[in-house]
Every structure is written in C-alpha cells, then in structure tokens.
Amino acid sequence: MSEHPSDQTKLRVIYVAGYGRSGSTLLDIALGMRPDVFGAGELTALARHAWKNGEYCACGATVRACPFWSSVMARAGGSEAQDMLDRLADLQQRMEALAASRRVFARFLPASRDRYHQANRALLEAVAAQAGQGEIYVLDSSKLPGRALALASMPGIDLHVIHLVRDPRAVAWSMSRPHPKRIEAGVQRELRPKPAFYVALRWSMVNLVCEWLCWRLVRRWGDGRTIRVRYEDFVADPPAVLEAIRARCAPLLPGAAADGLSEVLRPGHQVAGSRHRMQASLVIREDHVWQRQMPEMARRLVSWITAPLLRRYGYMPGTGRGEEGRAAPATRPGLVENKGVGAGR
Ligand SMILES: [Zn+2]
Numbered sequence: 001m002s003e004h005p006s007d008q009t010k011l012r013v014i015y016v017a018g019y020g021r022s023g024s025t026l027l028d029i030a031l032g033m034r035p036d037v038f039g040a041g042e043l044t045a046l047a048r049h050a051w052k053n054g055e056y057c058a059c060g061a062t063v064r065a066c067p068f069w070s071s072v073m074a075r076a077g078g079s080e081a082q083d084m085l086d087r088l089a090d091l092q093q094r095m096e097a098l099a100a101s102r103r104v105f106a107r108f109l110p111a112s113r114d115r116y117h118q119a120n121r122a123l124l125e126a127v128a129a130q131a132g133q134g135e136i137y138v139l140d141s142s143k144l145p146g147r148a149l150a151l152a153s154m155p156g157i158d159l160h161v162i163h164l165v166r167d168p169r170a171v172a173w174s175m176s177r178p179h180p181k182r183i184e185a186g187v188q189r190e191l192r193p194k195p196a197f198y199v200a201l202r203w204s205m206v207n208l209v210c211e212w213l214c215w216r217l218v219r220r221w222g223d224g225r226t227i228r229v230r231y232e233d234f235v236a237d238p239p240a241v242l243e244a245i246r247a248r249c250a251p252l253l254p255g256a257a258a259d260g261l262s263e264v265l266r267p268g269h270q271v272a273g274s275r276h277r278m279q280a281s282l283v284i285r286e287d288h289v290w291q292r293q294m295p296e297m298a299r300r301l302v303s304w305i306t307a308p309l310l311r312r313y314g315y316m317p318g319t320g321r322g323e324e325g326r327a328a329p330a331t332r333p334g335l336v337e338n339k340g341v342g343a344g345r
Contacts (some may be wrong), residue, residue, distance in 0.1 A: 007212070010128070010135060010158075010239075011121065011124055011125060011154075011157050011158060012128075012135065012136070012137045012138065012158045012160075013124065013137065013138050013139075013140055013151060013160070014031070014037065014138070014139045014140070014143035014160045014161075014162065014249070014250055015114060015136050015140050015142070015147075015148045015151065015159060015160065015161045015162070016028065016139070016140070016142075016143060016161075016162045016164050017143060017144070017145045017161055017162070017163050017164070017205040017210045017213060018143050018163060018164035018165060018166075018207070018210060019143070019165075019166075019171060019202065019203045020143065020171070020175070021164065021166065021170075021174040021175055021274075022143075022164050022166040022171065022231055023164065023166055023231040023234065023235070024042075024141040024143055024164055024259050024273065024274075024286060025041065025042075025141065025270060025273035025274040025276055025277050026092065026234075026235075026265075026274075026276065026282075027141065027162070027164060027229070027234060028040075028041055028139055028141040028270055028273060028277075028291075029058075029266075029267050029268070029270065029277065029282070030234075030238055030242065030261055030263050030265055030284065031063050031139055031242060031245070032139055032268055033261050033262070033265065033266070033268075034253070034261075035132070036132075036135060036136055036137060036253060036254070036272040037136070037139050038127060038128070038131035038132070038133065038135045038136055038137070038138050038139060038140055038226055038252070038268075038269075039139045039141075039267075039269075039270055040127055040139060040140050040141075040266055040269070040270065040271055041058065041141060041269075041270025041271045041272050041273040041277065042140075042141055042142045042143065042270075042271065042272040042273050043123075043127075043138075043140040043141075043142055043271060043272075044096065044140075044144060044147050044187075045142070045271060045272035046069070046085065046123075046141035046272070047085040047086075047088040047089040047092060047123075047273050048089050048092060048190060048214045049188065049270050049272050050063045050188075051063050051064060051069075051081075051082070051085050052074070052082065052085070052086075053065060053183070053188065055183055055188050055319045056183060056184055056185070056278065057069060057269050057270070057271055058267035058268060058269055058270040058271075058273075058277040058278060059267075059268070060276070063271055067268060068130060068269040069269065069271060071130050072126045072127050072130045072265060073085070073126075075126035075129060075130060076122045076123045076125075076126035077122075077289075084119065084122075087115070087119060088116075088119040088120070088123065089120060090202055091112055091116040092116070093120060094109065094112055094113065095109070095113065095116045095146075095287065096144055096146045096147040096150050097146050105175065109253050116150065117154045117155065119292070120151065120154065124138055126158070128247075134305070137160075137250065137253070137332070141270075141273060145206065145210045145212075146209075148213050149213055149216070151330040152213075152216070152217060152220070154276065159217070159225065160225045160226070160249045160250045161213065161214060161225065161226045161227075162226075162227055162228075162229055162245060162249060163207075163210045163211070163213075163214055163226065163227070163229070163251070164228075164229050164231060164234075164296075165207060165231065165313050166206075166230070166231035166232070167231075167232060167310075167315050168199065168200055168203040168302050168306045168309075168310065168315075169205055169290060169294060169299050169302045169303065170287070170290045171192075171199060171312040172196045172200060172203075172294075172298060172302045173200040173289070173293070173294040173298075175191075175194040175199050175292035176193050176194065176196065176199075176294075176298070177193060178190070178192055178193050179189060179191040179275075184278075185275055185278055187275050188272070188293065196298040196301050196302050196311040197248055197301055197302075197305060199302070200301065200305035201305060203306060203309075204242050204305065204306050204308075204309055207258055207309055208309070210266065214226040222286075224248065224249070225249060225250075226248075226249060226304070227239055227244065227248040228313075229244070229245065229251040230313060230314070232286070234284075235284050235285065235287070236286060236333070238261060238284055239261060242261065246340060257324050263283060264279070264281045264282070264283055264334070265280075265282050265283070265284065266279065266281050267279065267280075314315075
C-alpha cells in the first residue's frame with residue numbers, strides 16, 4: 001500500500017462521482033456551505049468549455065467576470081490563463097476518459113500524465129488558496145469516474161470520493177424531457193430527450209465504473225475515503241447524510257457535518273453543473289413527479305435493464321429503505337416544496 005496521501009500534502013479534494021441528473025449540484029451546494037469546503041461544481045468543465053464559451057458561474061456573473069474564478073485563473077495561469085486552460089482541456093480529453101486506466105498511464109502516456117498532474121495541481125491549489133485561509137477541501141462534482149481515477153494518480157493528492165446514486169427511473173424520466181440552450185440560465189447546450197433504454201444502460205455502466213473506482217481507492221488507501229450516497233436519502237435528511245459523509249469519507253472535517261447548512265441553500269461559485277445552481281436560493285425537497293408521470297412501459301424497461309443494481313442500491317421493494325425509489329419520508333419539517341428543487345427535473 002502506498003504512503004497515505006494526507007501525509008504529504010494540503011491539497012484536499014472531495015470528488016462526487018456518478019451519473020448525470022443524480023443531484024450532484026445540490027449536494028455540492030449543500031456541502032459547500034461549510035466554511036472549510038469550497039463547492040467548485042463540475043470543475044472539469046472550466047477548461048473544457050465554461051471559460052472560453054462565456055458560461056455562467058452560480059454567482060450570476062460569467063465565469064470570466066466572476067471575481068472568484070478570474071482570481072483563480074490569475075493565480076494559476078497569469079496572463080496566459082486561456083493557453084493554460086486550452087492545454088488542460090486537451091490533457092483532460094485524454095486522461096479523464098474511462099479507457100485511461102493506470103496501465104495506459106504507465107506505459108504510453110507518462111509525459112501527458114505529468115503535464116496533467118502539474119496543470120491540475122496548479123488549478124486546484126489556486127482554487128484552495130482563493131477559497132480561504134487554512135485547510136480547505138475543494139469539492140469537485142464533475143461526476144466522471146475517469147476524472148476521479150486520473151486525479152487519484154496525482155502524487156500527494158488527498159482524495160475522497162462520494163459515489164452518488166439516484167433511482168434510474170427518476171434519472172430516465174428527467175432525461176426524457178428536452179431543455180433548450182439557455183446559457184444565462186445555466187443550460188450550456190441544448191438537452192435533447194434521451195431514450196429510456198439508453199439512460200438505463202449508461203446509468204448501469206457509469207455506476208459500475210464508480211464501484212470499481214471506489215474498490216480501487218479502498219485497495220490503495222484503505223477504508224475511510226469513499227462512501228456511496230443515495231440521492232433520495234440525502235433529500236430526505238440532509239444533515240444525517242452530510243454527517244455520514246464526514247464520518248466515512250472526510251473525517252478530517254471538524255465539527256458537525258452540517259455546519260453552515262441551513263434550510264435555504266445559497267449557491268456559491270459552482271463553475272458548472274445543473275441549472276439549479278443559477279437560483280439565488282433553493283430548498284431541498286423530495287421529488288416524486290416521475291412516480292406519477294413516467295409511462296409504465298418506460299419504467300418497466302428501465303427497471304428490467306438496471307435490475308441488479310436497483311436491488312443492490314435498495315430501490316427494489318423489500319431490498320432496503322427505498323420502495324419504488326421512494327426514500328424514507330422527510331424527517332425535518334424544513335424540507336418543504338415551496339421554491340425548492342430536486343435534481344434535474
Ligand atoms: Zn462566481
């Protein structure tokens with residue numbers, strides 16, 4: 001087993017891995033309300049498209065005009081910020097693909113790997129430095145398991161992974177509806193409806209890779225840095241799930257896990273993620289719309305394709321708290337529906 005990474009560095013990253021529309025942006029905002037966690041949103045998007053396409057930060061400014069991200073890029077790239085991000089985007093393309101396993105890194109791409117590590121370290125250090133004094137965890141909810149694998153290979157990184165899952169029928173329902181491109185509203189490209197069978201297959205594949213990722217991290221660093229969280233449990237009882245994350249995945253966070261969490265969430269500077277980050281405030285609530293409106297055939301198809309993992313994650317009747325995707329009822333009166341959002345409706 002290699003040296004424990006937290007022995008070497010102050011570069012601390014909590015990574016949210018999982019499939020799309022699983023509520024990662026909401027989790028990012030909630031956990032990012034802690035003073036010692038900076039919720040960066042989908043950080044992989046900064047170099048890929050958010051900076052150069054003039055996309056919007058959760059604070060309401062474009063990423064280039066945002067005081068936080070413009071300062072980060074001044075620290076990380078100076079006057080060559082755009083060049084630095086272009087190079088990083090190119091490296092991300094190669095390094096964060098699922099195929100970029102450790103074997104590929106080791107045999108064929110050592111130069112790219114080293115440049116990827118250098119550029120990411122510069123960026124992550126700039127984010128942590130800009131986010132505040134003291135020990136800051138950068139919360140990266142990029143979701144791609146390949147990015148987590150690539151980050152895990154960085155020397156000295158102190159990486160913690162939250163594997164976030166959501167009922168695939170809710171995900172398929174969310175992805176069955178189109179959204180037109182509205183950059184200022186946080187929708188960076190037109191979202192076309194995706195067929196249920198496609199979502200079910202992708203959901204299964206991505207979650208299996210996330211499981212493999214967590215298994216690899218446990219093998220390498222031991223227990224205590226990965227946790228699987230169901231979105232439905234998070235929205236039912238956010239403080240309890242944040243505490244579980246602290247206890248099982250980021251034990252260095254001091255105090256109660258829900259420090260800074262309030263009934264009304266206020267997005268910070270999430271650089272990319274779901275469109276809900278563009279709301280000035282939001283309230284966590286449960287979302288059962290799919291259970292009422294999803295066509296029976298699509299629901300059955302998704303259930304059939306994803307059956308093994310549905311059972312494993314407790315979404316089948318009799319296999320856990322979730323009955324047909326319904327987590328335990330909300331236990332806090334504050335979890336109300338008025339202006340709240342679920343993940344990706
Ligand atoms: Zn901002």
